[in-house]
Amino acid sequence: MSAQVDCVIIGAGAAGLYCAMHAGRRGRRVLVIEHNAEPGAKILISGGGRCNFTNVSAGDPARFISANPHFARSALARHKPADFIALIEKHGIAYYEKTLGQLFCDGARSSQKVVKLLMDECAAVGVEVRTNCRVTSLSRGERFELMTSQGAISAETCVIATGALSIPKLGATGFAYDIARQFNIPIVATRPGLVPLTFRPADREWMQHLSGVAAEVAVSCGKTSFREAALFTHRGLSGPAILQISSYLKPGAYLNIDWLPDQAADFLVAAKRERPRALPKTILAQHLPDRLAATLAAQHPPRELGDWKDDALISFAQRTVKQALLRPAGDEGYAKAEVSVGGVDTNALSQQTMETRVVPGLFFVGEAVDVTGWLGGYNFQWAWSSGWAAGQAC
Ligand code: FDA
Numbered sequence: 001m002s003a004q005v006d007c008v009i010i011g012a013g014a015a016g017l018y019c020a021m022h023a024g025r026r027g028r029r030v031l032v033i034e035h036n037a038e039p040g041a042k043i044l045i046s047g048g049g050r051c052n053f054t055n056v057s058a059g060d061p062a063r064f065i066s067a068n069p070h071f072a073r074s075a076l077a078r079h080k081p082a083d084f085i086a087l088i089e090k091h092g093i094a095y096y097e098k099t100l101g102q103l104f105c106d107g108a109r110s111s112q113k114v115v116k117l118l119m120d121e122c123a124a125v126g127v128e129v130r131t132n133c134r135v136t137s138l139s140r141g142e143r144f145e146l147m148t149s150q151g152a153i154s155a156e157t158c159v160i161a162t163g164a165l166s167i168p169k170l171g172a173t174g175f176a177y178d179i180a181r182q183f184n185i186p187i188v189a190t191r192p193g194l195v196p197l198t199f200r201p202a203d204r205e206w207m208q209h210l211s212g213v214a215a216e217v218a219v220s221c222g223k224t225s226f227r228e229a230a231l232f233t234h235r236g237l238s239g240p241a242i243l244q245i246s247s248y249l250k251p252g253a254y255l256n257i258d259w260l261p262d263q264a265a266d267f268l269v270a271a272k273r274e275r276p277r278a279l280p281k282t283i284l285a286q287h288l289p290d291r292l293a294a295t296l297a298a299q300h301p302p303r304e305l306g307d308w309k310d311d312a313l314i315s316f317a318q319r320t321v322k323q324a325l326l327r328p329a330g331d332e333g334y335a336k337a338e339v340s341v342g343g344v345d346t347n348a349l350s351q352q353t354m355e356t357r358v359v360p361g362l363f364f365v366g367e368a369v370d371v372t373g374w375l376g377g378y379n380f381q382w383a384w385s386s387g388w389a390a391g392q393a394c
Contacts, residue, residue: 001151003128005031007394008146008155010138010175012039012129014383015366016161017118022391023159024125031155032122033133033148036171040115042163045170046380047104051111053088054081054384055377056101064382065247065372067188071346072371072382075354079388081381091117100228102376138179140359157361157394159354161387164340164367165190172334176344176368183359186345188370192337193247196238197255197328206295207232213289217241218261224248227261232292236328243375246331247341257324259296260287265322268305268313276306280316296320339379343370353393354386363390 007023009016012034020030032039043051057063058081061073085103088095093113094106105113122129134149144158162175177187199207210232218227219241231239245255260267271283279302284293299320305313334340344364348356354369356362365386373379 003031003151003153005029005153005155007031007157007159008033008144008153009159009161009394010135011161011163011366012036012131013161013163013366014040014043014118014380015163015368015387016159017122017129018384018387019159019161019363019365019391019394020127020129021118021121021125022388023394024122024127026392028394030122030125030127031153032127032129033135033146033150033153034129034131035134035173037132039119039129039131041170042167043115043118043380044111046111049109049111050104050107051114052098052102052104052377052380053095053114054084054103054381055374056081056097056103058101058373058378058381063374063378065193065341066346066370068346068370071349071351072385074351075385075389076381079385081377083388084381084384087117087121088114091120093117100376135175138182140183140362144361157363159363159365159390159394160368161365162368164343165334166192166337166340166367168334176364179362180344180348180364183356183362185348185356185358185364188342188345190340190342192331192334192339193341193372194243194338194375195246195331195333196233196236196336197242197246197249198236198330198332199326200329203326204235207236208234210291210295213292214239215259215288215292216261218258219245220256220258221245221248221253230257235332237326240375243338247339247372247374249328249331251330252327254325254327257326259292259321259324260284263287263317263322265317266310266314268308268317269310272305272308272310272313277304279304280313284321296324338375339367339372341372343368343372346370352389354390355393361394363394365390 006028009032137147144155146153214231217230226244228240281297366383
C-alpha cells in the first residue's frame with residue numbers, strides 16, 4: 001500500500017492528530033501512521049478516563065520546563081486554551097473545572113470523546129489514519145521516504161509526533177529521539193517527570209506505615225514550590241504536590257516539606273499557652289491525619305508542651321513539620337511517569353512552526369520536544385499548541 005502524500009505524521013496521539021486536522025484544513029493531503037492498534041492511547045487513560053484536556057492558565061510559559069524557558073511562549077500565545085475549549089464546545093462535550101484551573105471532560109470514560117473529536121475533525125478534512133503501521137526506515141532525499149510495515153510512503157514534509165518514553169506499555173517509544181540522532185539534531189537528556197518518588201530503606205520503613213495517608217503540603221526544591229496534596233505509598237511519596245516537584249528534582253537533591261503550610265513556625269508555642277498539658281502529637285493531630293501526626297511527633301521525646309522551652313518548640317516545629325528535609329533515592333521510572341522531561345532540543349526548532357532548522361520539512365511536536373508542562377492539563381495544551389503551530393506549516 002504505497003502512498004504519495006503532502007505530509008506524513010508519525011504518531012496518532014494528541015499532538016499528531018491535532019497537527020493532522022489543522023494541516024488537512026489547509027488542504028494538505030495528510031497521512032498519519034500509528035504503530036498501536038488504536039489512536040490516542042494516552043488521551044483515553046488521561047485524567048482517570050476524563051481527560052484533563054487543558055488548564056485555564058496553560059498560556060503561561062512559566063508553567064513549562066525547558067532548557068529554553070521562552071521557547072513555548074509563541075505557540076502557547078498563538079493557540080490558547082480558549083481555542084481548544086471552543087473545539088470541545090463545538091463538539092458538545094460537557095466539561096468542568098476541577099481545581100486550580102484544570103478542565104476535565106464530564107462523565108466516566110469521557111476521554112473517548114476527545115479521541116472521537118480528533119478523529120472526526122481529521123476525517124472531515126480527508127486525513128487518513130493508518131494504525132498497526134510500523135516505520136522501519138525514514139530518509140530524506142528530494143522528499144521524505146519511509147518504509148513501513150504497510151508499504152512505502154513518500155511525503156513532502158514529515159512531522160514526528162511519537163511522544164516520549166513514559167508508559168512503554170501504552171506504546172511509548174524513543175522513536176523521536178532516534179530520528180533526531182539520525183539527523184544530528186541535539187537532544188536534552190531525558191528523565192521521568194510527574195513521577196512518584198522512592199526513598200532509601202530507612203525512610204521507607206516509616207513511610208510504609210503511612211501508606212494511603214494524604215495531606216495538603218507545601219513542597220519545595222530550590223526556588224520551586226507547590227502546594228497540593230502529598231500521598232504516602234508503599235515505596236515513598238506520590239500525590240499532585242510530589243508529582244509536580246519531581247519534574248524539577250535533580251538526583252541527590254532534598255525535598256523541603258511543610259506539612260502544615262497554614263501554621264506559623266510558632267504554632268506549638270501558641271498551643272502551649274492554651275493547653276500546656278497537651279502532647280505535641282495531640283496538637284499535630286488537630287491538623288494532620290492521626291498516623292502522620294504520631295509519626296512526625298515520634299521524632300522527639302513525648303513531653304507535654306509545658307515542659308518545652310519556646311525556642312525548643314519552634315525548633316521542633318521547624319525541623320519536623322515546617323521544613324522537613326527528605327532526600328528521595330529515586331523515582332518509579334518511566335513505567336509510572338506521566339511525562340518525560342527533556343527531549344528534542346528546542347534550539348534546533350523554529351519557535352513558530354516546530355520545523356527543524358537543519359532538515360527543512362522535518363517537524364517535531366508534543367512531548368517529543370524539550371517542553372514539559374506542570375500537572376493539570378498543561379501537557380495536553382502543549383500538544384495542542386505545538387501541533388497547531390506545525391499544522392500551519394507542514
Ligand atoms: P502521545 O504519547 O500522546 O502520542 C504519541 C503517539 O505516537 C502514540 O499513539 C504512540 O503509540 C505513537 N508512537 C510512538 N512510537 C511510535 C512509532 N515508532 N511509530 C508509530 N507510532 C508511534 N496530560 C494532560 O495534560 N492532562 C492529563 O489528564 C494527562 N493525564 C495523563 C495520564 C497518564 C497516565 C499519562 C501517562 C500521561 C498523562 N498526561 C496528561 C500527559 C499527556 O498524555 C502527554 O503529554 C500527551 O499525550 C503527549 O502528546 P503527544 O501526542 O506528544 O504524545
